[in-house]
Amino acid sequence: QVQLVESGGGLVQAGDSLRLSCAASGRTLSTYVMGWFRQAPGKEREFVAQISWSSWSGGTRYYYGDSVKGRFTISEDNAKNTMYLRMNSLKPEDTAVYYCAARATYRSSRLALNEYDYWGQGTQVTVSS
Numbered sequence: 001q002v003q004l005v006e007s008g009g010g011l012v013q014a015g016d017s018l019r020l021s022c023a024a025s026g027r028t029l030s031t032y033v034m035g036w037f038r039q040a041p042g043k044e045r046e047f048v049a050q051i052s053w054s055s056w057s058g059g060t061r062y063y064y065g066d067s068v069k070g071r072f073t074i075s076e077d078n079a080k081n082t083m084y085l086r087m088n089s090l091k092p093e094d095t096a097v098y099y100c101a102a103r104a105t106y107r108s109s110r111l112a113l114n115e116y117d118y119w120g121q122g123t124q125v126t127v128s129s
Contacts, residue, residue: 001026001118002024002025002026002102002104002117002118003024003025003026003118004022004023004024004100004101004102004118004119004120005022005023005025005120005121006020006021006022006098006099006100006120006121006122006123007020007021007023007123008020008021008123009098009123009124009125010124010125010126011126011128012090012125012126012127012128013090013127013128013129014090014091014092014127014128014129015089015090016090016127017086017087017088017089017090018086018087018090018125019084019085019086019087020036020084020085020087020098020100020123020125021082021083021084022034022036022082022083022084022085022100022120023080023081023082024081024082024083024102025081032052032053032054032102032103032104032106033050033051033052033053033102033103033105033106033107033111033116034050034051034076034083034100034101034102034103035047035048035049035050035051035074035100035101035102035111035116036048036049036050036074036083036085036098036099036100036101037098037099037100037101037113038094038096038097038098038099038125039096039097039099039122040095040096040097043096045099045113046065046067046096047063047065047110047113048064048065048068048072048085048098049062049063049064049065049068049072049073049074049085050062050063050064050074050110050111051074051075051076051083052106052107052108053076053106054106057106057108061108062074063110067093068087068094071087071088071089071090072085072086072087072088073085073086073088074086083100085098085100087125090125090127091127092127092128092129093127094125094127095125095126095127096124096125097122097123097124097125098122098123098124098125099119099120099121099122100119100120101113101116101118101119101120102116102117102118103115103116103117103118104117104118
């Protein structure tokens with residue numbers, strides 16, 4: 001089993017930046033796909049970003065949702081088993097609960113929500129105008 005714990009959410013103003021963290025424990029993921037999703041009140045959970053890595057795949061793949069391209073950056077620190085989401089130029093419409101997710105087997109393509117195996121509990125991000 002893998003446990004995921006998000007942190008770093010909070011209340012910020014429009015134009016500010018935040019960095020979310022997702023710490024993975026329970027099993028080291030030497031091959032993985034990890035992603036960020038978000039869910040605003042009354043809306044469906046939305047894809048934000050994905051990072052896919054495998055020692056044999058020849059590199060790291062990144063995917064971003066259209067609404068965050070150019071503003072958000074996903075990254076990971078293997079040594080710390082932690083994934084990050086750097087969010088710049090935040091807008092009120094970025095307000096949501098942000099969830100991290102992980103899949104233990106490698107896939108090079110962008111994954112759908114139901115293709116992830118593990119989920120964190122979420123962290124609230126609120127952007128005021």
